[in-house]
Amino acid sequence: MTDPAARAAADIINLYDRRAPDWIEDRGPDLTAADRVWLDRFTARLTPGDAVLDVGCGSGRPMAAALLDRGLQVTGVDASARLIAYATEALPCGRFVQADMRALDLGRHFAGILAWHSLFHLTPEDQRLALPRLLAHASPRATVLFSSGHRLGHAVGRWRGEPLYHGSLAAEDYAAALTDAGFRVEQGVWADDGTVWLAHRDG
Secondary structure (H helix, E strand, O other), X not given: OOHHHHHHHHOHHHHHHHOHXXXXXXXXXXXXXXXXXXXXXXXXXXXXXXXXXXEOOOOOOOHHHHHHHOOOEEEEEEOOHHHXXXXXXXXXXXXEEEOOHHHOOOOOOEEEEEEOOOHHHOOHHHHHHHHHHHHOOEEEEEEEEEEEOOOOEEEEEEEOOEEEEEEEOOHHHHHHHHHHOOOEEEEEEOOOOOEEEEEEOOO
């Protein structure tokens, strides 16, 4: 990894923490069309009252809010203290925890695990640590939905004048992690501009 990429990766939590109001403004409160399509597919196997883990929940809007609206019990996790504080205030029906997904251990299991536009802010090496930890929180018949890159590597873009890190494993690495955890990939999109994984474990 080049020095600029390494610095951007190391700064990702601080970036979201110090620019939390800007991120909230840019993300907005509403689901995009793609958000809605995949959330519908994700929740199709869930029933009201099921527990869902939202990893990289940010401010809680729009994804955690939409899950709560569907009658699900949501635990949101994010490394940014400011975003967690916002989510806790804005969505009192949810439970929000400041935690780093690379060391996540909540001591419980969930019927659904969501990591939407969050996992890809970790380096490939850290994703190899984090993904098994996320999947370890899955109940025997859980459904998981996450977005990722498509090819092994990383890229540094710009957001509001600051470097923004994205990393990815190879597609076969994500597939192997799911298979190793007992999941079967049901649907997905594998493309450079956005890869999505929807998988289910039959128990």
